[in-house]
Amino acid sequence: MASRFTSRIEVAGPQGERFDEILTPAAVDFIAKLDNAFAGRRRELLDARRQRREKLASGEQPLDFLPETRWIRNDPSWQVAPAAAGLEDRRVEITGPTDRKMTVNALNSGAKVWLADFEDATSPTWANIIGGQLNLYDAIRRGIDFSSGGKQYAIGDDPATIVARPRGWHLVEKHIRIDGRPVSASLVDFGLYFFHNARQLLARGTGPYFYLPKLESHLEARLWNEVFLMAQRELGIPRGSIRATVLIETITAAFEMEEILYELREHASGLNAGRWDYIFSLIKNFAGHGADFVLPDRAQVTMTVPFMRAYTELLVSTCHQRGAYAIGGMAAFIPSKDPEANATALEKVRQDKEREAGDGFDGSWVAHPGLVPVCDEAFTEVLGGWPNQLGRLRDDVSVSADDLLNVATAGGEVTEKGVRGNINVALRYIDSWLRGTGAAAIFNLMEDAATAEIARCQVWQWVRNGTKLGDGTAVTPELARAWLDEELAAIRAELGDGRLDDAREIFVETALGDRLPSFLTTGAYARYLTDL
Ligand SMILES: CC(=O)SCCNC(=O)CCNC(=O)[C@H](O)C(C)(C)COP(=O)(O)OP(=O)(O)OC[C@H]1O[C@@H](n2cnc3c(N)ncnc32)[C@H](O)[C@@H]1OP(=O)(O)O
Ligand SMILES: O=CC(=O)O
Ligand SMILES: [Mg+2]
Numbered sequence: 001m002a003s004r005f006t007s008r009i010e011v012a013g014p015q016g017e018r019f020d021e022i023l024t025p026a027a028v029d030f031i032a033k034l035d036n037a038f039a040g041r042r043r044e045l046l047d048a049r050r051q052r053r054e055k056l057a058s059g060e061q062p063l064d065f066l067p068e069t070r071w072i073r074n075d076p077s078w079q080v081a082p083a084a085a086g087l088e089d090r091r092v093e094i095t096g097p098t099d100r101k102m103t104v105n106a107l108n109s110g111a112k113v114w115l116a117d118f119e120d121a122t123s124p125t126w127a128n129i130i131g132g133q134l135n136l137y138d139a140i141r142r143g144i145d146f147s148s149g150g151k152q153y154a155i156g157d158d159p160a161t162i163v164a165r166p167r168g169w170h171l172v173e174k175h176i177r178i179d180g181r182p183v184s185a186s187l188v189d190f191g192l193y194f195f196h197n198a199r200q201l202l203a204r205g206t207g208p209y210f211y212l213p214k215l216e217s218h219l220e221a222r223l224w225n226e227v228f229l230m231a232q233r234e235l236g237i238p239r240g241s242i243r244a245t246v247l248i249e250t251i252t253a254a255f256e257m258e259e260i261l262y263e264l265r266e267h268a269s270g271l272n273a274g275r276w277d278y279i280f281s282l283i284k285n286f287a288g289h290g291a292d293f294v295l296p297d298r299a300q301v302t303m304t305v306p307f308m309r310a311y312t313e314l315l316v317s318t319c320h321q322r323g324a325y326a327i328g329g330m331a332a333f334i335p336s337k338d339p340e341a342n343a344t345a346l347e348k349v350r351q352d353k354e355r356e357a358g359d360g361f362d363g364s365w366v367a368h369p370g371l372v373p374v375c376d377e378a379f380t381e382v383l384g385g386w387p388n389q390l391g392r393l394r395d396d397v398s399v400s401a402d403d404l405l406n407v408a409t410a411g412g413e414v415t416e417k418g419v420r421g422n423i424n425v426a427l428r429y430i431d432s433w434l435r436g437t438g439a440a441a442i443f444n445l446m447e448d449a450a451t452a453e454i455a456r457c458q459v460w461q462w463v464r465n466g467t468k469l470g471d472g473t474a475v476t477p478e479l480a481r482a483w484l485d486e487e488l489a490a491i492r493a494e495l496g497d498g499r500l501d502d503a504r505e506i507f508v509e510t511a512l513g514d515r516l517p518s519f520l521t522t523g524a525y526a527r528y529l530t531d532l
Contacts, residue, residue: 008032009183012173012532013126018348020191021141022133030234031176031191036182037230041223042169042184049170049216052252052517056285060250062082064401065255069218072262078483079323080261080268086161086206087113087269089387090325090363091379092372094245097121097438101148106161109369110376114160118167118189119213119323120277120448123438124521125529126175132193136164140197140204156486161206166190168224170519174530182532190227198237203516209243209269214277216252217257242267245327249274249450250281254404255312256374257318270325270362273312276332276450280457282407287461287516294465296412298422298454303329303352305410310403316360325388328356328364332445335370341444347372353378362388367439367446414467416483419475422455424487426511429455430503430520431495434528449521456511456520463512480512502528 009032011023019137055061066075072078094111096102106114116136122128136145140162165188167173172182174190190210198208212224213364228242244267246253246260253260261268279301283287286293295301303312312328319326331352333345349366353375356364366375383389425442429452439448461467462475469475484507492500506528510520517523 008178009035010177010180011175012177013130016127016130018134019130022130022137022196026346027192027195028176030195030231031183031188032178033234034187034191034227034230035178036399037176038187038223038227039181039184039228042186045217045220045223046169048219049518052216053285057288059289061238062401063251063255063405066259068172069256069259073258076272078262078265080265080270081243082323083269083325083388084207084209084241087163087209087243087325090270090327091383091387092375093163093327093363093365094369094372095121095330095365095367097128098135099128100131100135100144100146101153103154103297104144104153105369107139107162108156109160110372111142111160111369112363113163114512115211115365116162116164116471117438118185119165119211120450121439123433123436123529124167124171124173124185124200124525125436128436128438129173129175129189132178133189133196136162136193137196140200147463161209162201163209163211163243164193165187165211165213166193169220170214170522171525173528174532177532183306187314191231194231194242195235196229198235198241202237202241207241208237210245211272212244212246213274214249215246216250217262218263221246221260221263225267228264228267240266243269244274245270245325247274247316248293248311249277251285251404252281254314255401256318256340257315261318261322261324268324270327271315271319272327272365273315273329274359274450275308276331276448276454279308280312280450280453283454283461284458284516286407287457288375288464291465291467292408294414294461294467295407295410295417295458297418298451298458299418300412301410305356307404307406307409309397312356312359312361313394313397314404315398316392317397317399319362319392320360320390323390325362325390325411326360328353328361330365330367330446331371332367332447332451334368334441334444334446336444338444345444346371350374350378357382360389360392360394362390366471413470414462414475416469416473419459419462419469419480420483420487423480423484423511424491425509426452426455426459426507427484427488427491427500427503430506430524431499433521434499434502453520457516459511462518464516477483477512484512499528 167185
């Protein structure tokens, strides 16, 4: 049912139970104000992204650190804001979607921080987006007790600090429109959360904290900073109450880490090494650059290959030089009911967290409550009695453009298992996403939008380059389509039809077409998650 709050802004999504508590006239007007102020700049920055990608694709613009912002990098005098209440100790951060049960479980998981995710882990259906806001609203007010499956869910005495992750600048929310035009999804997720909860959070001794995803430049960070300034001003929230941790998960942002912190310095809390989108971004931007840029099977692109290590080393040293927290990324292994697989997963996660702690990160991410102790132990071992290791400046680190871009150092190979695995996982994940679940356990790994993007981009890159498998077979379009049909049939036999036909269509379009679309989620959202 469509309803109209003002002459310009229209909430066109269906009215779910209690949605009116989130979509109040004042909250919707707040979104309209943000959109009015920032929609134009957002469009310009998205245009700039497109142009930059075209230049990178053509090889016209090699990536390097920006000469025009050298003064920011060379100025030793600036630091980011001090850690805000509830963010002093970030040794374990759990991530996950904002459904009701996971909200309670994440807050009670023992992690210091919960990344409440409207992004990689969330399929952005209207019900998930507004339902997620309701769950956060209730959780913050401690009004979320319920029982399910014979189990009682209530928030305990020492919940994690909430850090909300709005959707990225590239996405729109079609169910809220201004003059018929869909509103920025980032502004909807940020705006609704901030409008309803900023004051409550501050009164409860924490604050309005955010993770900012998929930034491609420091100018996008500047836009976020301007959004924060206006939001605080409009609602009379003290300037500097917001804290933002930026995911460095695009190859272009890796060249602007310091500039991103500088733009957000009065609100910046840290940077996160978002490894999955980072790999996706590398593949996407260099997919057409020939064999030197072809990455091996996804499983072989680990955090210890030289170009990934260069990225994390640069991130830690950049953060600590500026007083910002460096937060590690997501190991994809998750607990399993099978004891052997479970032991392997725990060991893999332990190694990942020990490496991060040893490198100087101040904390890291886990995808599941069962992994909180492993991460906690790895960091506590290194932190000793300290809440962070900001004092480790990592002056020893020196990373060049070539270190970040030399993907050939990954070594490894492309195998039939790797190609089929990517096809299979992408289909299963897209099927799950279309059914409203944005993070899924597939073959004992956590899969979400970022990992699915890698899967479909790799297939595109291998086909485009006619990459050879170990036995000399080239990955041709015909071979990829034949394997797609076989994998699809196998999944169908196991899971039934579900949304597999639609998943296939999305896969064909985003992995087997002539051009490589920037995101699989944008087209899929427009076509399948909304009929507006
Ligand atoms: C690239 C990136 O951006 S990474 C960050 C984005 N991705 C994520 O956040 C993924 C988060 N993780 C998840 O969504 C889930 O852990 C999955 C989908 C991978 C696995 O979920 P499940 O199959 O339900 O796991 P499992 O059955 O072992 O869950 C056991 C319990 O833990 C809970 N749980 C599992 N993961 C989480 C989580 N991340 N947060 C809170 N609770 C969780 C389940 O709700 C379940 O609770 P219950 O015992 O009360 O019923
Ligand atoms: O958001 C995190 C990532 O790895 O992508
Ligand atoms: Mg990501």
